[in-house]
Amino acid sequence: MKTGNAELICTGSELLEGKLNLYPPLFHQRLAPLGFTLTREQSSGDRLADIADCIKGALDRADLVLVCGGLGPTFDDLTRQAAAKALGRRLVGSKACAQILALNFGLEKLPPNLKDQAVIVEGAKALENANGTAFGEVITQGRKMLVLLPGPRNEWEPLFGSFLNAEIKDFFRREPLTQAKLRLAGLGEPKAEALLKPAMRKDPALRYTILAGAGLVDFIISGPGPAAVKRAAARCAKAAGPAFYGEGDLTLAQAAGEKLLARKRTLAAAESCTGGLVSKLATDIPGSSRWFLGGAVAYSNAAKVRLLGVKPATLKKHGAVSGECAAEMATGARKTFGSDYALAVTGIAGPDGGTPDKPAGLVWFALAGPRGTRVFRREFRGGRDYVRARAAVFILDELRKVIK
Amino acid sequence: MKTGNAELICTGSELLEGKLNLYPPLFHQRLAPLGFTLTREQSSGDRLADIADCIKGALDRADLVLVCGGLGPTFDDLTRQAAAKALGRRLVGSKACAQILALNFGLEKLPPNLKDQAVIVEGAKALENANGTAFGEVITQGRKMLVLLPGPRNEWEPLFGSFLNAEIKDFFRREPLTQAKLRLAGLGEPKAEALLKPAMRKDPALRYTILAGAGLVDFIISGPGPAAVKRAAARCAKAAGPAFYGEGDLTLAQAAGEKLLARKRTLAAAESCTGGLVSKLATDIPGSSRWFLGGAVAYSNAAKVRLLGVKPATLKKHGAVSGECAAEMATGARKTFGSDYALAVTGIAGPDGGTPDKPAGLVWFALAGPRGTRVFRREFRGGRDYVRARAAVFILDELRKVIK
Numbered sequence A, B: 001m002k003t004g005n006a007e008l009i010c011t012g013s014e015l016l017e018g019k020l021n022l023y024p025p026l027f028h029q030r031l032a033p034l035g036f037t038l039t040r041e042q043s044s045g046d047r048l049a050d051i052a053d054c055i056k057g058a059l060d061r062a063d064l065v066l067v068c069g070g071l072g073p074t075f076d077d078l079t080r081q082a083a084a085k086a087l088g089r090r091l092v093g094s095k096a097c098a099q100i101l102a103l104n105f106g107l108e109k110l111p112p113n114l115k116d117q118a119v120i121v122e123g124a125k126a127l128e129n130a131n132g133t134a135f136g137e138v139i140t141q142g143r144k145m146l147v148l149l150p151g152p153r154n155e156w157e158p159l160f161g162s163f164l165n166a167e168i169k170d171f172f173r174r175e176p177l178t179q180a181k182l183r184l185a186g187l188g189e190p191k192a193e194a195l196l197k198p199a200m201r202k203d204p205a206l207r208y209t210i211l212a213g214a215g216l217v218d219f220i221i222s223g224p225g226p227a228a229v230k231r232a233a234a235r236c237a238k239a240a241g242p243a244f245y246g247e248g249d250l251t252l253a254q255a256a257g258e259k260l261l262a263r264k265r266t267l268a269a270a271e272s273c274t275g276g277l278v279s280k281l282a283t284d285i286p287g288s289s290r291w292f293l294g295g296a297v298a299y300s301n302a303a304k305v306r307l308l309g310v311k312p313a314t315l316k317k318h319g320a321v322s323g324e325c326a327a328e329m330a331t332g333a334r335k336t337f338g339s340d341y342a343l344a345v346t347g348i349a350g351p352d353g354g355t356p357d358k359p360a361g362l363v364w365f366a367l368a369g370p371r372g373t374r375v376f377r378r379e380f381r382g383g384r385d386y387v388r389a390r391a392a393v394f395i396l397d398e399l400r401k402v403i404k
Helices: A025-036 A047-059 A080-089 A094-105 A112-116 A153-172 A189-201 A226-243 A251-263 A277-283 A302-309 A313-319 A323-337 A384-402 B023-034 B048-061 B079-087 B093-106 B112-117 B153-172 B189-201 B226-243 B252-264 B277-283 B301-308 B311-319 B323-337 B386-403
Strands: A003-009 A038-044 A064-068 A091-093 A119-121 A125-127 A135-139 A144-151 A177-187 A207-212 A214-223 A244-247 A268-269 A292-298 A342-349 A362-370 A370-379 B004-011 B034-046 B066-068 B091-093 B119-121 B125-127 B136-141 B143-151 B178-183 B207-212 B214-221 B246-247 B266-273 B292-298 B339-347 B362-369 B373-381
Touching: A003 A025, A003 A047, A003 B119, A025 A038, A025 A064, A025 A153, A025 A177, A025 A214, A025 B373, A038 A047, A047 A064, A047 A080, A047 A144, A047 B034, A047 B048, A064 A153, A080 A091, A080 A135, A080 A144, A094 A112, A119 A135, A125 A153, A125 A323, A135 A153, A135 A277, A144 A153, A144 A207, A177 A226, A177 A384, A189 A207, A189 A214, A189 A226, A214 A226, A214 B125, A226 A244, A226 B004, A244 A251, A251 A268, A251 A277, A251 A384, A268 A277, A268 A323, A268 B323, A277 A292, A277 A384, A277 B277, A292 A302, A292 A323, A292 B301, A302 B292, A302 B323, A313 A323, A323 A342, A323 A362, A323 A370, A323 B301, A342 A384, A362 A384, A370 A384, B004 B023, B004 B048, B023 B034, B023 B066, B034 B048, B034 B143, B048 B066, B048 B079, B048 B143, B066 B079, B066 B153, B079 B091, B079 B093, B079 B136, B079 B143, B091 B136, B091 B323, B093 B112, B119 B136, B119 B246, B125 B153, B136 B153, B143 B153, B178 B226, B178 B386, B189 B207, B189 B214, B214 B226, B226 B246, B246 B252, B252 B266, B252 B277, B266 B323, B277 B292, B277 B386, B292 B301, B301 B311, B301 B323, B311 B323, B323 B339, B323 B362, B323 B373, B339 B386, B362 B386, B373 B386
Parallel strands: A003 A038, A003 A064, A064 A144, A268 A292, A268 A342, B004 B034, B004 B066, B066 B143, B266 B292, B266 B339
Antiparallel strands: A038 B034, A091 A119, A125 A135, A135 A144, A177 A214, A177 A244, A207 A214, A292 B292, A342 A362, A362 A370, B091 B119, B125 B136, B136 B143, B178 B214, B178 B246, B207 B214, B339 B362, B362 B373
């Protein structure tokens, strides 16, 4: 499988001063279907000479170079200047860009900081940014392409769909790669690999990537032919069994929501240790109000009693972190919200609050539905955020399996 | 401010194929106290020529170069070879390393894969790795230092304490660096820059970085003297005015929580469009159960009426997205949970559901407290996630300001 070489440059001193760089995996996902392999990533501080040096080196090595960040209006935004320097070109004011900015802001005359945003590298094609003032820029030189992108994810990501995919396809005329992403839940990377290996071996010409999250695994298949990728995806989905819940960018909450919607069923949530995370994941989805009625974050015992009708005797006898409490939270939420299904999560997220009997990481769950209530117990090992994330994934996974 | 320049090279094709690179922030934390600024990070695939090229470039630019990964015994571990190539040195078998490995494994004769682990760059000082078979290596050339480290975090991290800190201090004899991070809320990057510029100008020898999030700004000051950094931090915090809410890693919910805790006050949340996000942010904080009693995610109108006591007449006359509804949600949550304060958020997160009167992005808020209820109206421009994030930040910011 022949792919083009792409390099990514991320600018911003913060990336070298403690901030995690979340972008390389995102760019990998965007570039693979266009037929490009990421061969190097560089993070550079906000110094003009450094950024220019990164660009120069990358253009020497790779076919396609993407620079992300440093196009804003403040003093430490120097990517335009660096690109001009690396290419030996001038910066020029773009009338078209100025007009677009004036139009978007309803201004007759642009203030100086916006005027700076209408400056582009000579010969660049400007890409209008629907979520910010910085234009993306596509610059070609010989058989190479340099792309400048604004730093915020909500600004650069849409530019792929609206302009960049087409620009890259037209310029390089590479055979596009087809990609299929299978989403699995309720297992880790080693288990996923063991399940999928025999299916992978059947088509070694394709490329396979396993990405693991908290209780979630994405399995990405890429290759030149849509038919071969589709066939491999079907084979792998089957091999994954009940862990497979959907394709593409479908979230677990979305998978559950779609099943609920199709059956005209509704959901409510009763959360203690996840503190609203499950509700947040449900309401991340546009239109979720059609199946998600609401949730109770019953962090205190009093709230569990008052909002969800948990019996004080249950709390006294079994404690808030117990199967009994989880079951009463779920049935209570089902009644309070008048929903068909209700889920409940109560546990010890940690790091404090654990005991030898009930260690940090212990979580009880319940699912109440038209056919009764089921209770689950799990122990997760990890920090507070990890335990909460695993707990949310676990109950959403059980939910989507239980909906018939 | 004189610091040494360090560059980090992370090897491993997985870093370019979807795996998040968690290391740069960790290395930053290790290097800053040693007086080094990370000036570039490069992630390279597992190709010898690529790694050698990364090392060569980095050694040209920086004083200290660290390479992490690629020292294992398998075919794709090529960092030793790449370092030898970049420096024009040979690889040699180290008797001392072989003896250590033989001792650790209780073997008289090393098997081939372990024998390979006793090979180092000519002239390198080997650092014994307590958690694996790969030795770290320190190689000096003129006034520069190249350090090779094994990839797993539990292998390279302890090497700093046991050897590297001392090696680096002895070789470079530099002054250590201090950093302060100011956290601001309720303003964007340009506003923050305008407020802080005069304070920044007073000490141009320090370094300043502005990081913007959704309604949040981090302002980082670094320099060699703790006293100078502390003075600048105090000056900048004052210049930021009420937007400044804390230092370091303090979150907005934490700042509000600490004020509540100090005054023995409690909080409840009533959320519609944020769908649990505010409760989630509150309960992200260990120990938040001491001040956060719970929340109601009242996504449907029925839930608003039943859980929070919103009057059906209010919903009919003003709609769910209205100041009237927000106020009743907040006072209702205060009563339901028996808390001192309660916040409410109701809006149109979008992308659907907007009308000309009430566009997507319109959010009404209320804060109910011992001294009555305040209502706020804001319009945010952006996607669903952005609107929800801004709304959560807005109300937490108002909350921490109102607590007296």
